[in-house]
Amino acid sequence: xxxxxxxxxxxxxxxxxxxxxxxxxxxxxxxxxxxxxxxxxxxxxxxxxxxxxxxxxxxxxxxxxxxxxxxxxxxxxxxxxxxxxxxxxxxxxxxxxxxxxxxxxxxxxxxxxxxxxxxxxxxxxxxxxxxxxxxxxxxxxxxxxxxxxxxxxxxxxxxxxxxxxxxxxxxxxxxxxxxxx
Numbered sequence: 001x002x003x004x005x006x007x008x009x010x011x012x013x014x015x016x017x018x019x020x021x022x023x024x025x026x027x028x029x030x031x032x033x034x035x036x037x038x039x040x041x042x043x044x045x046x047x048x049x050x051x052x053x054x055x056x057x058x059x060x061x062x063x064x065x066x067x068x069x070x071x072x073x074x075x076x077x078x079x080x081x082x083x084x085x086x087x088x089x090x091x092x093x094x095x096x097x098x099x100x101x102x103x104x105x106x107x108x109x110x111x112x113x114x115x116x117x118x119x120x121x122x123x124x125x126x127x128x129x130x131x132x133x134x135x136x137x138x139x140x141x142x143x144x145x146x147x148x149x150x151x152x153x154x155x156x157x158x159x160x161x162x163x164x165x166x167x168x169x170x171x172x173x174x175x176x177x178x179x180x181x
Contacts, residue, residue, distance in 0.1 A: 026118070028078035028125055031070075032086045038062045041088070041109025050147040051107065053170055076134060080108065080122050087113050090122045092130060092139070101138040102130065106150070119153050127157070131180045140177035142169050151176070 041047045042057050056062045069077040069091070077091030087110040092102040104126070106119055130136045141159060143150045151174075159176040167175050 024083045025081070026121055026125075027081040028090065028122060029081050029086070030078060032079040032081060033066055033089060034086070035059055035063050035066065037086060037109060038066065041107065044109070044111075046111065047107070047109055050144055050150060052105075052142065076102075076129070078122075078126070080118070082113060082118065085110070087118070090126050092126075092134070092136070095134065095136070097135070099138070100136050101140070102134075102136050104130070104139050104141050104154075106153070114149070119149065120156070123153060123157055127180075137180050138177060139180070140165060140167070140175055142167060142173055142175055144170075145172040145174055154178070 039057075039059055039062055042051065042055055042062065048055070048057075056065050069075055074095050075091060075093055076095060077089055079086050080088045080090060088106070088108040090104070090106040092104055095102040104123075106123065108114060108119055127139075130139055139159075140162065141150070141154050143154070154176045157178070159178040162175045162177040165175040165177060169175060
């Protein structure tokens with residue numbers, strides 16, 4: 001396994017050679033998400049069921065949301081590229097440098113890539129950036145209780161159910177957190 005970070009471009013690239021997915025170049029890219037892709041993904045009932053209820057669903061608000069990701073010190077988002085296609089994003093919200101904490105979120109909008117380990121791979125690409133480059137020591141995730149893929153993703157990466165977070169969450173949602181360092 002190789003993890004390569006290109007500091008000048010902000011790209012994080014990982015190449016593998018073990019599975020079908022590993023034959024494709026998997027990248028975290030600082031730009032590339034389109035309103036049309038997100039309009040399709042955020043309105044797909046299966047994708048939507050795992051999204052936070054306030055996630056935008058119309059083109060105007062999705063475009064505004066995508067714009068809010070750029071040059072925002074409270075956010076760090078990367079688009080997930082597989083081969084030459086953008087298939088989703090992974091990012092950090094509510095970055096608090098004083099508390100050294102943030103919330104992680106991931107969306108794989110292209111369902112053809114569900115269940116293939118892509119989420120785990122990009123999650124493992126993001127965590128060193130979060131801890132080493134951004135200096136974060138606590139990362140949390142708010143997850144719908146029925147979103148077993150996301151729950152499995154965070155728990156196998158060291159996150160544990162956090163019943164004392166004090167974070168605002170919708171009914172039947174849970175908070176998972178992980179402390180680094």
